[in-house]
Amino acid sequence: MNVSVSAIIPVYNGESFLQDAIESILQQTHQVSEIIIIDDGSKDKSFDIAISISKSSSVPIKVFRQQNSGVSVARNLGLLKSSGDLVAFLDVDDIWKPTKIEKQLALYDELKNHEAFIFTDYYLDDENDTCRALAGYTDYNVCTQTNFSKEDFQLAFIRRNFVGTASTVIFNRELAMKIGGFNHRLNHSEDFDFILRYSQHGCVYVITDPLAVKRSHGANLSGDLKLHFWSHYIALKSNINLSSSFTRFNYRGDVEYEMMLSHDMYLIRFCNEVYELSIKKGLKEYFKAILKIKTFRGLREFSKAFIRKVIRTASFGVIKRS
Template identity: 40%
Template sequence: MEISAIIPCYNGEKYLREAVDSINNQTYPPQEIIIVNDGSTDKSEEIIETLKVSSAIPIRSINQSNHGVSAARNVGIAIAQCDWVAFLDVDDIWLPTMLEQKVKFANKYKFESGLICCNYYVDTINVSSEKHNGSPYAKLAHDRVMSSSEFQSIYLKENFIGTATVMMFSRLEALLVGGFDSFLKHSEEFDFMLRLTCNSNVAVLSEPLALKRHHGENLSNDKELYFYSHYFSCKRNVLYKEKYSRIHFSKEIKKLLQSDLEKFATGYCNQLFEKNKSQGLKAYFKHFSDMKTIIGITNHSVGFLKKIIRTITFNKIKKVV
């Protein structure tokens, strides 16, 4: 099994060497490392050139103006020379047996295409920091081959995948679904996984094989962006119809997508209200049109009424003061 390792890089001078070292330390090395330098303004480009000399695995690099991580990943997929691609975000690292364990699983189950993910550590390599700890949904998915609809039904209940760093998948299947949505500023992995798994089998290894690190530069800290991006992805994906699109979801999965759509729409309105009461109330009113289920309508209505009461109460107190 031949694998292209892809690192999207934006201002990654603090992390690049460690990321590339973790690939060079693989017990099953990839055939190539592709680094897509997405308009870095630090010393990333210089570091990449030095790594090309020192790396035991051949490194190819692309320098482009800044278009975001999704665009960088898509460039990596496009120029990859192997049938399988594996991502490593520049601020994360792979543990030494990351690729070996996935290749062993693929060989054991004759997994010729599809998506293989794994458990991982968050911020520190410690049993207590395993991402899948306490997740009943992750355990349902562990160490077996799942059909697309089975995986999606679990994944939509909880996104225990969480990062592109743990993904290894068929390059051809990624191209067939159009890669990552480069217009999304958040949750692009969530959206990509939904589309990729429409036509792919999936496996999730229970062993933690990577370290994901959080820091002040992570976009994941923006809750408003998080809720809106998930809402947008669910809304778009629920509209795909088999008659008109190569990507489509079963009725059962569309019900889950609709449920998530409603939950994230209400969450987005709540986040917006906390920043600007007037805009938040307008958003609540606008997104009533997205509510199609009794639970969604009820939760959105309750949230809306609570915000109106808070606004009225605040205005009264303000007048008294």
């Protein structure tokens, strides 16, 4: 199999995890051709650790440093600096199981599709079946078939992002560059946005074996729901706009509707989250959102959510006056 693979690790303040991440790449049963490390302006010793390991590595390691610009910019720099036919990302706080690349390349070779996008199941912290991230999902089953359409994948993926983490994926580097890489405006949901655009050109497949471990810790547990909902809304809005502007990104009608409905739901969730943090700001966001709703079902759900908040706000006023 004459295919080269570049492993890319974006890192920001990952000194506690970087060595384990690199070791999990070096221990692959099918070795990658290079490891690209992008230090996103870390304030700890991540850059120094990367340089030190690169000096004695059995696999070429290239280390680059940029001003802190976010994960999307770091991923794009990794794509630019890499040279492999295929690219596999590894978040600095995650690790690969030893056979990850071997099994993905075996499927890649079987598919005879050089634009295939292949992801895997993964463990959440502990390596046992109760901690398999995709164990309770049925949506991703479409990706186990060999004759499914891109629309089958897109409909399931928009309803539920079952890929979960960039640490399980492998895909064609050239195609990734052609579609514009990762949206630098997004530091949340950038993977969702990228995969959705990629799926317009390359089919998506899953290996149901858990071949990575996503490790939870303080920094990645303190998620900002407001930012997550807003970023997902922006990602969907961007893809809807692409579909209407460029022929090469035209999504099928039912897929575009599913994007618009999901767009509405995430906008509502964003407004709800802002309201929980500040009633005044939340109501302001609801009023701003009215003209952004794209579907009748979304409008119905928006109206119900808005009315509940108005009643709740009025109730607060009654309680305060009593």
